[in-house]
Amino acid sequence: GYFSRSPERRAWMPDRIDIDRIEELNEALAHPENLLVWTGAGISHESGLPVGCELTTRIFDEIFLRVNDCYPQRIYRLYHRLFSGQRNHPRLEFLLDRIREILGDKSLNEILQLFSLATPNRAHRWLAKLARAGSKIVTANFDTSIEAAGTDNDAILHFHGRFSDSNCGATLRQVALGFETGMCEILHEQLSDSSLVLFIGYSGEDYYDVLPFF
Numbered sequence: 515g516y517f518s519r520s521p522e523r524r525a526w527m528p529d530r531i532d533i534d535r536i537e538e539l540n541e542a543l544a545h546p547e548n549l550l551v552w553t554g555a556g557i558s559h560e561s562g563l564p565v566g567c568e569l570t571t572r573i574f575d576e577i578f579l580r581v582n583d584c585y586p587q588r589i590y591r592l593y594h595r596l597f598s599g600q601r602n603h604p605r606l607e608f609l610l611d612r613i614r615e616i617l618g619d620k621s622l623n624e625i626l627q628l629f630s631l632a633t634p635n636r637a638h639r640w641l642a643k644l645a646r647a648g649s650k651i652v653t654a655n656f657d658t659s660i661e662a663a664g665t666d667n668d669a670i671l672h673f674h675g676r677f678s679d680s681n682c683g684a685t686l687r688q689v690a691l692g693f694e695t696g697m698c699e700i701l702h703e704q705l706s707d708s709s710l711v712l713f714i715g716y717s718g719e720d721y722y723d724v725l726p727f728f
Contacts, residue, residue, distance in 0.1 A: 542710040547648035550708035551641060554654045556715025561632035563657055569629065570606050576625050577613065607689045607722075630656070630677030634663035637714070645669040650704045654720060671704070673697055673723075689722045698727065 542549045555565035564572045613622045634642070642663035645651050651660060651670045656677040661667050673693065693701070705711065718725070 539710075539712065542712075543644075546644050548707075548709040549644065550650040550652060550704055550711045551644060552652045552711060552713045552716055553637075553641065553660075554714075554716030556717075557637040557641070558632060558635070558655055558657055558659055559715075560635040560637065561659060563629060563632050563659075570609055572629070573606070573609060573613070573625060576628060577617070626656070626677045630658070632657060632659050634659045638663040650708060652701070652704065654716060654724070671700065673701070674720075689720075692723045692726055701727065 555563070555569070559565050563569075610622065613625065638659045641651055641660045642665040645660070645665040646669075653660070653670060653672055654674055655672065656675065658667070658670075658672075658676055658678060660670050674689070
């Protein structure tokens with residue numbers, strides 16, 4: 515499927531096989547410097563990293579393995595507040611904020627490191643190859659599997675930060691404010707320099723910052 519922000523820029527979210535679109539993508543790959551790929555957690559699932567609410571649940575499970583005797587009551591109340599009677603899991607940003615509040619930054623960073631490393635898969639290697647060829651890669655992901663697949667750390671734009679950052683950046687307070695001016699300028703520049711935007715493994719549900727940006 516397509517959506518268009520301007521006649522000059524086309525964005526393709528492949529929801530079905532379309533021969534014309536495949537041919538158009540092949541043409542874009544012949545000039546990778548004109549391509550921007552916007553990725554989400556779906557590209558890392560093959561490497562064993564959890565996605566969406568699965569990541570939220572896995573992080574919460576990890577808390578129970580780390581808490582001391584002085585924490586159970588607060589953890590129980592937090593668990594009840596987050597999960598009981600809710601159809602949907604809480605957003606990851608909300609959970610990270612509560613972990614920082616209860617256990618501190620050190621424990622939060624230790625938990626996040628468990629999900630920071632994964633063996634690069636085919637998608638990561640393909641994206642790394644595109645980055646080396648001049649394509650722009652923008653990702654919502656916190657892991658650095660694309661970099662590990664063979665490209666410079668600065669070649670990939672992580673607009674929510676990375677697990678390896680001292681302050682991951684994915685807190686509800688920060689995300690709820692939308693992109694900072696500097697990030698907006700970088701994204702505008704990269705989009706302006708791209709004739710085709712390809713979304714892969716991205717849900718489009720970053721409604722605090724990404725959707726208002728578009």
